[in-house]
Amino acid sequence: MNDVSIAAPTQAEEQYMVAPARENLVIEARKLDFFYGKNQSLYGVDLPVERNKITALIGPSGCGKSTLLRALNRIYDLYPGQHAVGRIVLDGNDMLTDRKSLQRLRDRNSTGATVDEEPQASRAGSDLTQLRARVGMVFQKPTPFPMSIYDNVAFGVKLYHRKSKSEMDAIVERSLRRAALWDEVKDKLNKSGLGLSGGQQQRLCVARGIAVEPEVLLLDEPASALDPISTAKLEETLMELKRDFTIVIVTHNLQQAARISDYTGFMFLGKMIEFGPTEDLFSNPRAQRTRDYVTGRFG
Amino acid sequence: MDRALFRRVTNGIFVGACGLATLIALTALVLILWSLITKGIGGLELKVFTESQPAPGSEGGLANAIVGSILMCGLGMVIALVVGILAGTWLAEYGGQTTYGHVVRFLNDVLLSAPSILVGLFVYELLVAPFHGFSAYAGAVALAILATPIVTRTTEDILALQPNALREAGMALGASRAFVIRSIIWKAARTGLVTGGLLGFARISGETAPLLFTSLGNQFMNTHMSQPMASLPTTIFQFALSAYDDWQRLAWVGALLIAIAVLSINIIGRILARETHR
Numbered sequence: 060m061n062d063v064s065i066a067a068p069t070q071a072e073e074q075y076m077v078a079p080a081r082e083n084l085v086i087e088a089r090k091l092d093f094f095y096g097k098n099q100s101l102y103g104v105d106l107p108v109e110r111n112k113i114t115a116l117i118g119p120s121g122c123g124k125s126t127l128l129r130a131l132n133r134i135y136d137l138y139p140g141q142h143a144v145g146r147i148v149l150d151g152n153d154m155l156t157d158r159k160s161l162q163r164l165r166d167r168n169s170t171g172a173t174v175d176e177e178p179q180a181s182r183a184g185s186d187l188t189q190l191r192a193r194v195g196m197v198f199q200k201p202t203p204f205p206m207s208i209y210d211n212v213a214f215g216v217k218l219y220h221r222k223s224k225s226e227m228d229a230i231v232e233r234s235l236r237r238a239a240l241w242d243e244v245k246d247k248l249n250k251s252g253l254g255l256s257g258g259q260q261q262r263l264c265v266a267r268g269i270a271v272e273p274e275v276l277l278l279d280e281p282a283s284a285l286d287p288i289s290t291a292k293l294e295e296t297l298m299e300l301k302r303d304f305t306i307v308i309v310t311h312n313l314q315q316a317a318r319i320s321d322y323t324g325f326m327f328l329g330k331m332i333e334f335g336p337t338e339d340l341f342s343n344p345r346a347q348r349t350r351d352y353v354t355g356r357f358g
Numbered sequence: 359m360d361r362a363l364f365r366r367v368t369n370g371i372f373v374g375a376c377g378l379a380t381l382i383a384l385t386a387l388v389l390i391l392w393s394l395i396t397k398g399i400g401g402l403e404l405k406v407f408t409e410s411q412p413a414p415g416s417e418g419g420l421a422n423a424i425v426g427s428i429l430m431c432g433l434g435m436v437i438a439l440v441v442g443i444l445a446g447t448w449l450a451e452y453g454g455q456t457t458y459g460h461v462v463r464f465l466n467d468v469l470l471s472a473p474s475i476l477v478g479l480f481v482y483e484l485l486v487a488p489f490h491g492f493s494a495y496a497g498a499v500a501l502a503i504l505a506t507p508i509v510t511r512t513t514e515d516i517l518a519l520q521p522n523a524l525r526e527a528g529m530a531l532g533a534s535r536a537f538v539i540r541s542i543i544w545k546a547a548r549t550g551l552v553t554g555g556l557l558g559f560a561r562i563s564g565e566t567a568p569l570l571f572t573s574l575g576n577q578f579m580n581t582h583m584s585q586p587m588a589s590l591p592t593t594i595f596q597f598a599l600s601a602y603d604d605w606q607r608l609a610w611v612g613a614l615l616i617a618i619a620v621l622s623i624n625i626i627g628r629i630l631a632r633e634t635h636r
Contacts, residue, residue, distance in 0.1 A: 134530055191532035202527035205546040214541075215531035264527070271531065 072327075075345040077335035079109040079322065084148075085305045086131060086194065086275050091145035092167070093126050093135075093329075100126050102329045103145070108275065108322075113297060113306045115320035115337065117313060119352070122326040124309045128277050131307065132194040133187055146178060150274070153178035154190050192219055195268035196277040200284050201260030203252030208235075208244050211252045211263055215271040230270055237303070238266035239296045258289025262296060269304060276300065278308040282315065294319050313353060317341050325349045391617070398614030401607045406615075410579045411593060414602040420612050422579040423593040427616075429581065430494050430573060430589055431563055434501030438558050442506045443551060446513025451539055454514070463514075470507040477503050478568030486572055494580075494587035497573030504565060505558030512557060516550025517543060552631040560620050566591035590616055 086108045093101035101123045108114050116124040126135075133154065135141040144163045147154040155164070156178050164178075192215075204211050212231045216222060222230065231248070235241040240262040244255070252263050261281055268276055278297075282290040297306055297319055310316050316323050317337060324334040325348070333340060333349040344350040351357055405419045412418025445462070453459040477500055485496040520543050528538035544551065569575075574586040575596065590612045597609035 132530060134526055137526065137529055137535075188532045188534070191530055196527075196530035198523050198527060198530075200521075200523055202521075202523045204524070204528070204542050205548075214528075215533075218532055218537075267531070 072330060072332065073346045073348070074331065075333045075335065075349075076105060076331070077339065078105075078107040079112075081107075083109045085110040085150060086307075087146075087148045088127065088130065089146040089148065091127070091130060091143055091147065093123070093130055093143045094141065096140045100329050101130070101143075104326070104329070104331045106131075106324060106331065106334070108305060108307055110274075110305050111301055111303075112321040113301050113308060113319055114322045114324065115316035116307065116309045116324050116326060117311075117316050117352070118326035118332075119357070120311075121328075123329045124324075124326050125279055127326070128196075128279055128307060128309050131275070131277055132191050132196055134191075134196060136187060149190070149193060188218075192271055193273050194275045194277060195271065195273035197261070197264045197268055197279070197281050199280045201257055201264055203255065203260045203263055205251065205253060207249045208252050208255070208263060209248040212266050212270050215267060219271060234266040234270040235263075237269055237296075237300060238262045239292065239299070240266055256289070258285050258292060261285060261289070261293060265293075265296060265300075269300065273304065275305045275307065278306065280309050280311060283311060290315075313341075325352060327352075394610070394614045394617055397607075398610040401611040402614065406608070406611055411577055411588070411597075411608070412604070414600070414605060418608075420590065420593060420608060420615070422576060423588040423590045423612060424615065425579065425581060426494065426573070426576070426587040426589040427563070427591070429583065430497045430501060430569070430587065431559065433495075433498035433583070434505060434562055435555065435559055437498070437502035438505035438509050438562075439555055441502070442509025442554065442558070443513050445506070446510040446554075447517060447539060447544075449510070449514040450517035451535070451543070466507045466510050469503070470511060472504075473567075474504055474565050475567040475571075478571035481568065482571040491584075492572060492574035492586040494573050494583040494585065497569050497587060497589065498583070500568035500572045501562040501565060504568065505562045508558040508561055509554045512554030513547075513551060516547045516554070519550070520546050549631040552627045556624050556627045559623060563620055564591055564616055566595050570595070 084107050088104055088106040091101055091104045091106075092099060093104075104123070104127055106114075106116075106127060116127060118124050129135050130143045131147060133143075133147075135143070142163065143155060143160070144167050145155065146164075155161075161178070195215075204214060206214075209231055212234050213227055216227065216230055232241060232245075235244060240259060243259060244250075244263075252260065255263060261284075265276075265281075282293055285293065294315065297308070300306060308316075308320065320337045322335065323337040323340045325332050325340065325344075325346075327348050333344060333346045340349065341353055344353055403419075405417065406421075407419060407424065408421055409417070409419035410422040411420060445466075448454075449459055449463055454463070481496050481500040481503065485499060486492055524542060524546060525535075525538055528542045529535065533541070569589050569592050573589060573592070575592040576586045576588040578588075580587050594609045594612045594616075597605040597612070600606065
């Protein structure tokens with residue numbers, strides 16, 4: 060049995076952060092708390108994400124890494140009762156500036172728990188459609204829509220732009236090529252996306268996500284339902300994609316994080332314990348908890 | 359007794375009992391179909407579809423009843439599908455967990471098992487008595503009231519089965535909730551929605567009691583929905599109770615027609631649902 064006691068984090072929990080230069084950040088969570096109803100699951104989490112890099116989030120189950128990811132494009136808004144308090148900054152603009160979120164932030168600041176300058180209310184911050192156009196997401200299980208491969212990729216584009224048939228054809232081809240799926244599906248674009256294999260479906264979801272040209276692509280354990288070969292292919296795709304996009308990936312697989320990411324954040328019980336360049340974090344972790352986790356002593 | 363033998367015997371008894379029950383149910387079904395076919399097929403001639411109902415002793419068909427059934431079931435199903443699918447969608451996607459949602463679901467379940475004759479009386483009070491006349495509109499509304507809870511229920515059930523990941527994936531691309539439901543969730547649930555419609559149609563295609571109070575019946579061909587209208591079930595009811603052999607024969611033909619219609623619409627619906635899903 061492991062001899063590491065897993066206790067609730069206290070104020071004294073060691074936390075280390077080696078953040079990239081601020082001017083290189085594209086999206087950033089600052090002092091973010093998250094609540095499922097009354098249960099708090101994130102505690103003042105900071106996550107700086109550098110442009111055109113892959114940032115990995117690791118940590119034991121239930122540590123809040125998926126929650127953090129889902130906060131970045133506010134997909135949690137689907138569920139009443141879930142809410143975030145803090146700041147999510149995309150290209151310098153606050154995205155948590157609808158009236159309710161601001162009120163919660165004000166309440167928190169007035170209790171003196173954390174002090175942070177307050178964002179200005181802005182329409183941009185409460186326009187979820189715009190936010191999600193700029194921050195795409197791929198889920199754990201492949202989620203192809205019940206329509207043709209072509210329509211799957213075109214779905215998001217159609218929401219924002221009216222394109223001619225030839226323009227749309229070009230976008231679909233380009234997206235599928237970038238997701239390394241084109242050669243496998245170019246002869247059956249009108250077939251249902253449900254007929255593809257799991258790995259192909261996941262790359263279809265990636266193609267669908269990048270077709271709208273987001274700045275950031277969030278991936279929530281995208282390889283956990285895939286076999287090793289499909290996983291390798293997906294990882295290769297992600298390495299290619301970081302030239303054009305910024306990627307944040309949640310993974311249970313430490314080797315995967317070490318292989319593909321530039322920055323890694325280790326989370327534990329709702330806190331960001333350590334964040335820094337991947338090489339440093341794996342070869343020279345500073346926090347005891349990180350060391351225990353990456354050397355396999357618990358988790 | 360030997361333990362293994364005992365278990366084999368109880369197992370055998372259980373399987374036997376299940377098989378016997380299935381056999382009984384199937385036998386009843388086969389007997390019904392058999393009597394329908396043997397007694398109805400002989401009278402199935404072209405004039406059944408071209409001529410209206412005859413006076414006793416003379417030649418004629420069921421054209422007026424067939425047209426009436428198609429018109430009233432058609433309008434009833436249009437109403438039931440629109441109301442039922444929207445209501446089921448609201449229950450599954452929006453308000454199902456609110457107090458109002460629970461009340462709606464409970465009332466829908468009550469309506470699901472409401473005796474059809476009560477529905478007929480209700481529509482009589484609502485649409486027949488105030489306007490001083492039986493009408494096909496009233497008949498269609500009565501049928502719609504019977505089919506709507508079935509469509510609502512199946513719609514809610516089938517939408518609830520769709521994975522949340524699908525909704526999240528749609529929303530993550532920036533689509534609104536309503537758009538995700540219309541363009542993704544309904545599509546994914548298509549087979550189930552068709553099944554709901556088929557179940558509703560199967561229920562109302564043979565309903566007699568609510569039509570007796572609303573569309574009444576009509577011995578002549580009529581396509582005006584504001585007038586009393588014939589329908590297969592009411593005509594069967596009238597003819598089967600009559601003392602005339604030729605009327606009774608036509609009643610069997612009418613019953614066979616309903617069975618064929620329900621069967622073929624079921625088959626067509628399933629094929630359509632499967633093909634569009636590919």
